[in-house]
Amino acid sequence: VLSIATAARLAGVPAPRRPWLPELAAVYDVATLGAQTDAQLVLGVVDVPAHQEHRTLHYRPDDGSIVVFGTGGSGKSTTLRTLAADAGLAADGDPAAEGGPVHVYGLDFGAGGLAMLECLPHVGSIIDGSDHERVARLLRQLRETLEERSARYAQARAGTIGEYRQLTGRSDEPRILLLLDGLSAFRDAYESEVGRAAMFGAFQRVVAEGRPLGVHVAMSAERPGALPTSLAGSVQRRLVLRQADENAYGVLDVPKDVLGPQSAPGRGVLGGTTEELQVAVLGGSTNPAEQAQHLERLAARLRAAGVRDAPPVRRLSSFIERTSLPGSVGGMPVLGVADDTLAPIGFEPHGTFLLAGLPGSGRTTVLGSLSAALRTFSPDGRLYYVGNRRSPVHGAGIWTDVAVTVDEVTALARSLVPDLTESPVSGMGIVLVIESITDFLGGPAEQALTEAVKAARRADHFVLAESETSTWGSAWPLVSEVRNGRRGLVLQPDHLDGDALFRTPFPRMARAEFPPGRGVVVESGKTRRVQVPVAG
Structure with missing residues (x-):
């Protein structure tokens, strides 16, 4: 075979066509x-x-x-x-x-x-x-x-x-x-x-x-x-x-x-x-x-060659400045930016609104941001703060009046009840912001606050109350009065929080998906992820 191949090569005989193609x-x-x-x-x-x-x-x-x-x-x-x-x-x-x-x-x-x-x-x-x-x-x-x-x-x-x-x-x-x-x-x-x-x-x-x-x-x-x-x-x-x-x-x-x-x-x-x-x-x-x-x-x-970039799929920012958002959305104060639309959404400043979250979830920052949004929405509105002197929300400079001691809280709540029983004529009514609401349970101010929250809720004024998630399960009348509104915002939530706080089921979610200031807002039995901006 070798001799024949050598002879064919020396004689210049062309290679015969193969009956099959080479392998791919x-x-x-x-x-x-x-x-x-x-x-x-x-x-x-x-x-x-x-x-x-x-x-x-x-x-x-x-x-x-x-x-x-x-x-x-x-x-x-x-x-x-x-x-x-x-x-x-x-x-x-x-x-x-x-x-x-x-x-x-x-x-x-x-x-x-x-x-x-x-x-x-x-x-x-x-x-x-x-x-x-x-x-x-x-x-x-x-x-x-x-x-x-x-x-x-x-x-x-x-x-x-x-x-x-x-x-x-x-x-x-x-x-x-x-x-x-x-x-x-x-x-x-x-x-x-x-x-x-x-x-x-x-x-x-x-x-x-x-x-x-x-x-x-x-x-x-x-x-x-x-x-x-x-x-x-x-x-x-x-x-x-x-x-x-x-x-x-x-x-x-x-x-x-x-x-x-x-x-x-x-x-x-x-x-x-x-x-x-x-x-x-x-x-x-x-x-x-x-x-x-x-x-x-x-x-x-x-x-x-001038090929245009395809539109990217954007991410909801974990840091949003309030100054980058409008003063109102749909005739409501701005809550934050929604995850599904990446657009600002508002919240109704009527009834009760519960703010919950774990330690480190940004509750204090969010409370200050929502309070600032209410003031921006209604520059002449009556905003009252109940909480503690050490909180930065207390010193925001946006309040009609503040109460940080038990006596001050009791007096402020009792003084507001007559006005809170009267429905607002138009626009946003009286706003009562309560920070760490469960700190007042069992104390001298609890009864006065309960009467004020109850009156505000029935007359369509607005109560914004904050506390750690685990404390909202309490059966105290003050807590129940806020929770019965079935609306609010839970920062870094667990899927069990929905039924416990609002009787609204939450989907399964990982807390790692929620940076500080991000949570699930509940309105009318519907849930939505939102990032709340920082004041500034």
Whole structure:
């Protein structure tokens, strides 16, 4: 054989055509596999033995969402990163090419494999799975996008985002691609968790209704059972990478003999087919550090080309100055900034309002801030303070009168009762602020304060009372009179506080999610997270 090969080489005999193609490479550079648009993103290279060719494989978002199944190290996160890079390459292509921008968002419930995408201008935000605030905000925004686009596309009689762009001339209408890395972990955190199940419902709606509205989902999962039946019917494409359990291939409708333990990362098969494929990566490197460098270079190129930044998913600030907020909202004094809208919200200055929280939760600061808000709302109003001399709230300089000793408290409360029995003619009535209300229980001032609170509540004046959370469970009449209003603010709450203080259930929540000054406000049986500003 060696002699024949040597003779053929010396004689210049051309090599015969092989009856089969070489094996797929272990890695391909997605940037070298042809031009792409937002409607046709390069996924990789597929081996088609029947036609003796290797073809570029595309993911077409208008065909529906896609789920990538694979065990650890099989290339799931890399596949999602490739789709995000594709969206940037589409924007970096021929300006005359058809298509439009893509805004990419990511929910990283895995090992942080999506974090490197945040440098790209078309990537709005990559949100860690532990950041429940921003996860919920992103899903709410996507749900609102569906509702808004549904009406707009119906009016234009458009069945897809491409048709809408053509019919209206709005070529800048962005396609939205949501990447979810770690479907199982996402389900564990949201599917059945009290207070979070609505967000899982929003995600289901995005998957089910997003395709014709230009909102698409690419998600990863380790095993077939991670995709619930509630989503399975809405996910049209399945990419199967290496599996830990050989039986999973049959469940996912791919041959068992194509992939194995030694398969390269990114090697896979599309569900329902038999052809082997290799997912491409930006830069053609399997090294994550080198991939990150290629992404940074792509980001610089896109910004130089004028690609606009996608809107980020903002976070509720843990420090807000009151001077940055308006003096009133909807004809009410400002309570703070709501978590769901990131906009100021107000509170009704009538009846009783309970302020509770743990030590170190910012109760004193919040009490001072709410008192300042009441004074700003009603510069000529009658504000009275009952508390202790050491409190900074006492020295705020906004009070009509103050009482810090037992005798002063008793006298002030008794003097206010006649006025508190008369309903305010208009606007805000008399305001009575009581700091550390449980300090007065069992003392000489308790009866006078109870009569004053009772009169204020019945005549629609306003009582703002503060104390530590654990003390509000007392059965004393003074405490009960405030608590019976069933409204207030709990800082750094526990999910049990809702039923105990307001007879309103709270969702499960971690106190680590609540910095000082942040809590749950209860009004009319409804709850809302809010950050109270500091006075200043």
